[in-house]
Amino acid sequence: MAKNYTFVPGAEFPYQYKYEHMAVTTDCVIFTYEERQLKVLLVRRALEPYRGRWALPGGFLRNTETAVQGAMRELREETSLEPSGLGELGVFSDPGRDPRERVITLAWYALVKPSKVVGGDDAEKAAWFPIDDLPPLAFDHEKILDAAMEHLRRDIYFQPVGFELLDDEFTMPDLQRLYEIILGTEFDRRNFQRKMLASGILKEYPGKKKTPHPGRHASLFSFDSVRYDEMKKEPGKQEF
Amino acid sequence: MAKNYTFVPGAEFPYQYKYEHMAVTTDCVIFTYEERQLKVLLVRRALEPYRGRWALPGGFLRNTETAVQGAMRELREETSLEPSGLGELGVFSDPGRDPRERVITLAWYALVKPSKVVGGDDAEKAAWFPIDDLPPLAFDHEKILDAAMEHLRRDIYFQPVGFELLDDEFTMPDLQRLYEIILGTEFDRRNFQRKMLASGILKEYPGKKKTPHPGRHASLFSFDSVRYDEMKKEPGKQEF
DNA sequence: GCAAAAGTGTTAACCCTACACCCATGC
DNA sequence: GCATGGGTGTAGGGTTAACACTTTTGC
Numbered sequence: 209m210a211k212n213y214t215f216v217p218g219a220e221f222p223y224q225y226k227y228e229h230m231a232v233t234t235d236c237v238i239f240t241y242e243e244r245q246l247k248v249l250l251v252r253r254a255l256e257p258y259r260g261r262w263a264l265p266g267g268f269l270r271n272t273e274t275a276v277q278g279a280m281r282e283l284r285e286e287t288s289l290e291p292s293g294l295g296e297l298g299v300f301s302d303p304g305r306d307p308r309e310r311v312i313t314l315a316w317y318a319l320v321k322p323s324k325v326v327g328g329d330d331a332e333k334a335a336w337f338p339i340d341d342l343p344p345l346a347f348d349h350e351k352i353l354d355a356a357m358e359h360l361r362r363d364i365y366f367q368p369v370g371f372e373l374l375d376d377e378f379t380m381p382d383l384q385r386l387y388e389i390i391l392g393t394e395f396d397r398r399n400f401q402r403k404m405l406a407s408g409i410l411k412e413y414p415g416k417k418k419t420p421h422p423g424r425h426a427s428l429f430s431f432d433s434v435r436y437d438e439m440k441k442e443p444g445k446q447e448f
Numbered sequence: 449m450a451k452n453y454t455f456v457p458g459a460e461f462p463y464q465y466k467y468e469h470m471a472v473t474t475d476c477v478i479f480t481y482e483e484r485q486l487k488v489l490l491v492r493r494a495l496e497p498y499r500g501r502w503a504l505p506g507g508f509l510r511n512t513e514t515a516v517q518g519a520m521r522e523l524r525e526e527t528s529l530e531p532s533g534l535g536e537l538g539v540f541s542d543p544g545r546d547p548r549e550r551v552i553t554l555a556w557y558a559l560v561k562p563s564k565v566v567g568g569d570d571a572e573k574a575a576w577f578p579i580d581d582l583p584p585l586a587f588d589h590e591k592i593l594d595a596a597m598e599h600l601r602r603d604i605y606f607q608p609v610g611f612e613l614l615d616d617e618f619t620m621p622d623l624q625r626l627y628e629i630i631l632g633t634e635f636d637r638r639n640f641q642r643k644m645l646a647s648g649i650l651k652e653y654p655g656k657k658k659t660p661h662p663g664r665h666a667s668l669f670s671f672d673s674v675r676y677d678e679m680k681k682e683p684g685k686q687e688f
Numbered sequence: 689g690c691a692a693a694a695g696t697g698t699t700a701a702c703c704c705t706a707c708a709c710c711c712a713t714g715c
Numbered sequence: 716g717c718a719t720g721g722g723t724g725t726a727g728g729g730t731t732a733a734c735a736c737t738t739t740t741g742c
């Protein structure tokens with residue numbers, strides 16, 4: 209079969225194809241939960257267009273990597289973060305969404321524990337922003353973020369996403385507030401606790417958490433991953 | 449800003465770019481439900497690679513259209529079908545999935561009523577196959593189909609997908625069998641009917657359906673889209 | 689008449705909801 | 716001691732799940 213592309217080193221336009229090809233980028237929406245707030249990781253753009261604006265970490269996909277690998281690489285390069293996996297978010301393909309030329313963006317999302325949050329050394333390059341207090345973003349990244357929030361709201365019914373956003377040990381009120389923020393609702397304390405414990409994926413963790421405010425200290429729990437893996441094998445719809 | 453691509457008409461490789469670009473295609477998984485079977489629409493490939501094999505309808509994305517528009521166009525060109533909308537399925541980006549060169553495929557899916565099923569005129573070019581009796585497929589299209597089935601199973605909880613797969617009038621046993629096939633489970637006849645009627649999105653339709661087999665004839669129902677639109681506006685998790 | 693499929697109603701178990709009281713802690 | 720927040724138990728309502736008998740139809 210005849211090759212339908214060629215590479216001409218040194219040419220002004222060295223990547224040459226028989227058929228129309230496209231620029232493809234990946235972007236990542238990385239959430240964490242810290243200080244009772246849902247936060248998202250942004251990077252400051254060093255190049256035009258939108259130079260100086262905050263944007264989702266991401267960049268051009270290389271020809272030898274899968275989309276997930278590309279998203280992971282860009283994320284590592286720009287923020288030193290390496291989540292355990294990326295969930296598929298969607299395709300953003302509006303022909304006018306990038307002023308330079310038509311760019312297809314493959315969006316991904318991940319949840320990380322606050323303990324993995326990058327330090328403040330390069331706060332001018334990468335920083336966490338509360339989801340309800342964001343700076344203006346580059347491109348159509350607001351739209352991508354909206355899609356990510358919607359995915360998060362849907363996933364929380366089927367996967368124990370709460371535990372990927374919290375530190376290894378957490379209190380029941382912390383977990384509850386996280387659910388309330390993501391879903392935009394409120395739960396009864398007692399019913400929430402009962403349902404969570406009944407699901408069987410929590411185990412008690414010795415000790416109490418000191419709170420900075422008055423009131424009884426809350427007990428600590430941790431996510432029982434062994435139990436969860438067993439449950440995943442069993443059939444049936446699972447909710448958390 | 450300097451242009452980072454150019455077009456050289458007549459050249460062997462007329463599409464030339466400053467940076468690496470990629471071939472992007474769209475593929476569609478179109479389901480219907482007919483003769484008590486879930487079926488999927490396939491087209492026979494006229495060109496290499498995989499010439500003569502059955503494949504999902506799809507093709508190269510053009511630079512002026514969104515991914516959905518491209519998927520719709522290819523679907524129309526290859527199968528004369530125009531579903532009301534396409535749902536996002538995912539990105540297939542394994543570098544080796546196309547033998548010609550690296551191709552990113554954006555996959556979509558839709559549900560159509562059997563009344564829209566294309567006739568047998570060009571059965572050699574496009575045809576419906578039962579989901580559990582498929583010919584060998586081109587590329588990684590089996591993988592795309594698996595992803596589509598999984599999406600269908602998830603969507604059926606939140607959207608009344610059953611009614612997009614059935615004709616305007618249908619019987620309760622038909623609807624039940626459809627749910628059972630998609631979810632791979634069995635339901636109690638009486639409980640299924642009660643739950644469906646309680647959801648309020650069905651209305652009775654005059655007449656009975658003659659069955660080809662012995663047994664009492666089943667009453668007909670239709671989907672109450674007015675009622676459904678009202679319910680969509682109301683808050684709360686809806687299941688069907 | 690007989691087998692196959694569809695229509696209908698009742699009961700018990702379970703789950704979810706709403707709600708009240710007590711306990712530990714900081715100030 | 717008092718305000719704040721956390722831990723626990725229980726009763727009622729609603730939903731789901733299990734189950735049997737009757738009716739209509741083709742052969």
